[in-house]
Amino acid sequence: MIENGDLILNYLERLGVEFVFGVPGGSIEPLYNALARSERNGGPKAVIARHETGAAFMADGYARETGKIGVCCATAGPGATNLITGVASAYADGIPMLVISAQTSIEKFGMGSLQDASCTGINTLEMFEHCTRFNTLVSHSAQLESKLLQAISYATSNRPGPVHLSIPLDVMRAKVEPHRINGAMRAFINHEVVPSQHALQLVLKELATVEKATIVIGEGAAGAINEILALVESRNWLFVTTPRAKGLVNSFHPQYRGVFGFAGHESAHEALQPENAQRVVVVGTALDEVSTSGWDESAIMSERLIHLSGNSEHLSRSFMAKLCVLGSLELMLKPFANLLRDRPNKKEMLPLRDDMGLPKFISIEKRDKCISTDGPVKPQRFMSYMSDVCPDNTRVALDSGNSFLWGIHYWNCKRPVDFDPQKSLFHIGIGFASMGWAIGSSVGMAAGAKENPVVCVTGDGSMLMSGQEITTALQEDYNLLFVVLNDSALGMVRHGQKIGGAERIGNELPNINFAQMGEAMGIESYRIENMAELEALDIAEILSRPGPCLLDVIVDRDEIPPMGARMKILTGAV
Template identity: 65%
Template sequence: MLENGDLILRYLERLGVEYVFGVPGGSIEPLYDALARSERRGGIRPITARHECGAAFMAEGYARETGKLGVCCSTAGPGATNLLTGVASAYADGIPMLVISAQTALDKFGQGSLQETSCTSIHTVEMFARCTRYNTLVSHPAQLETKLLQAVSHAMSNQPGPVHLSIPLDVMRHRNADAVDPGLLHAFLHHDVAPNPTSVQALLKELAAASKVTLVLGEGAAEASDMLVALAEARNWLIVTTPRGKGLIDSFHPLYRGVFGFAGHDSATDALKQEHAERVVAIGTALDEVSTCGWDPTTILSDRLIHLSSNPTHLSRSTMARLVILGSPKLLFESVSKILIKGPDLKPMQTMGGDDGLPTNTRFDEADRCFDRTGRIKPQALMNYMSRICPLDTRVLMDTGNSFLWGIHYWHVRRPNSMSPAKSLFNIGLGFASMGWAIGTSVGMAAANREHPVVCFTGDGSYLMVGQELTVALQENLNVLMLVLNDSSLGMVNHGQKLSGGEQIATRIPEVDFTMMGCALGVESYRVETMEQLEDLDFPDIFSRPGPCLLEVIVDADQIPPMGARMKVLTSSIQN
């Protein structure tokens, strides 16, 4: 006989899940008992976070790296409420995740149990209602299997995101027959949405007649990125990415013009102007603030727009577009490319870099700062140097704050030829923009794939929030390089206050020695204050051995990150 906890794990095994990230506690103990039995037989095992929000971030990192379902869990009460920010972050970025929270036993609902979170107490199911794709209390043992399948179907659909099962203690303990039907799962997993044939013909007509086209690759273009690059090369079309789409194309590709939107490049903006783009084809992007440069009407958001996505939510903001198509970008461009790519087989274009080592066709703000070796470390120079010396297969994450501003603009993506086109090497959590997101997510990503180094850029403010999750990487012996950009302030807020003319308040952080903090955690740690000290580190050795490493980087706090698009939105709101 299987307990319901074992039943859940057997289904998750069929999905290829390897870990459940969480923090144990009284009401979730039956699931951990099942995890102990699973681990003994070589199945799914738990990874213990230091905080439940960190567990949710880790589950997101696992899902991003593997394409599988990320799984996190918590006990009742504060365990469940601690998950919320991480779950909301996954919801905002469309990450498939199964969230399991515990409840006290059903017969004790309304009796004032310790950590009770039922409908008559602190109602956690209601709390999760607006940040999940599916959200339910399993109120009877017979409901579990059906609701689990419904949850998986929503999490892995063409509108992916987190799903939540709240399971009482006694329901989780309930025993069932041993059988699990693996065939049931196939009907509930992601299936490509075939585009309407009439829409495909309309797209062909639009593109065949246009000589100047710019492709905009969002995160939803991943599955078709190789086809899109080949099509652009055959037709000599320009390519830009959204901030979330950065990482799908090599930064040195001759047709690439950089990132458009939040912390983006002027060269990308130029590529979308009417004189360079009779048609703008946006693939797999939601057209939100960060991917439209604050809803700029002169670039993407015009009647030149053709918007394509498999996610209907993405298409809801395309009211001005001349053509909108719901469907799998991969299926769509498989048929389109056969018609638009004519003649003999074309060789892929070779990547191009200038004499200074920067991508030739991307225009950077203050490009000279990328080579400035004077004084405290310039974040521009840090990003330029680290993107050159990291192994090609490095997964990089940029945390909320100055880190993702510097990273979007100055990090150079170098894609190995052998890499799957659907894999992105550059990761940001822009949907909900949670401080500390990259710390837990980097741990989950490293656990998912132990063969490749993971590099996490975070700020001192973010690290002080959730830096203890680095000890999970230590416990799991994961190759995570954590770079803490130390400017003794909440840097993005500080610069935002200055640029908006606001009061200079509440952004200072005491001078913290993060190197000593890292050593106290048992993590190999270094402090660097100059580019010379940075270059003296033996990075090949750091990347080649297991276990985490912390690098405290004293950065020049006077450097202003590329946040003009964000300030435009904030200041227009103030003026209105």
């Protein structure tokens, strides 16, 4: 006989899941007992976060890096409620995640037991209802297997996201007969929607004679990126990315015009204008504020739009589009790339840099700041420099606030030609924009990336919220470089208040030495007050060895990040 916790882990092992992120507690103890047995037998192992929100962020990062379902767990009551921000972040960004929270034993429901999170206590199941794709209480042992399979099917569907199983203590420890894991798991995972042949013919007809088109690559285009680039290069079309999809392409590609949307580039906006794009082909993204620069009708949101996605939710706002097609992007784009490959004398598309070493065809704001070495560290210089000296396969996670604003605009991805087309090198948790997301998420990425380098860029505000999760990377010996952009302020709030004419309130933080904090935790740490000190470090060597390292970078707090599009929304200018 085995316990239900073992049954869950047997299924996770079948799915290739290596880690379960969480924090132990009384009601979740049977699952941790099963994790101990699993680890001894080479199956999924426990990674202990410092806070349950951090555990959910870690599961998010692991899913992004591996393409597998991320798994996190928590005990009853506050353990479950602590998960919710991380789960909501995954829901907003469409990240497949299995969330397991405990309940006290069913017979104790409504009896005033410690951490009662049942329908007769603090109803945590109801709290998860609006930030999960599937949400259920497993009230009897016989329900567990079928509900687990249902949850997996929802999490990994064409509308991916987190799912939640709330499992009482007595149900989790109940014993069941060991049996062969359901051989029909393919009924629940790895399905592609085949696009309509009629719709494909309409798209082909629209694009066959178009001389000028611009493709907008979204995060959902992962897996089809090689087909997209083949199409771009064969037709000599331009392409841009949404902020979330920046890591799917090489920033130095000669046809790339940068990021369109939140903190994006003017060159991307120009590439979408009618004179440069008879058709705008949006691939694998929703038409949200972040991806459309506040629903700019002069660019994407027009009758020139052709919208392609495997996620039906992405297409729900495309009411103005000329055509919308639902289906697997890889299946959709392969015939396009083949049939439209008609350019004679096709030339090889080699990465191009300008005399500053920056992408030649992207209009970068305050370009001169990218080479500045005077005074405090300029964020523009920091992002350009770090993206240049980090190995080409470095994964970067950028936290909410100034960090992801600077990163979207100034971090340049050097994506290798042979890099896994399913994976991205640039990550932002921008759907829900939770502060501290990148700290936990980068730990999960590092768990999935093995020895490959991961960089987390966060702010001092986020570090004060969630910085303790760095000790999980220390305990697990993950290859991870943490960077704190330290301006003694909630920087995005501070600049937003100033630009928007709001009251200047609540944005100042104390002057914290995060290098000393890191050293107190036993982590190799450096305080960087100017570019010379940063350039003296061998970043590539630091990223070549196991274990975390922390850089406390004092940045010029008066440099304003590229936040114009966001301010227009906040001030009602659009």
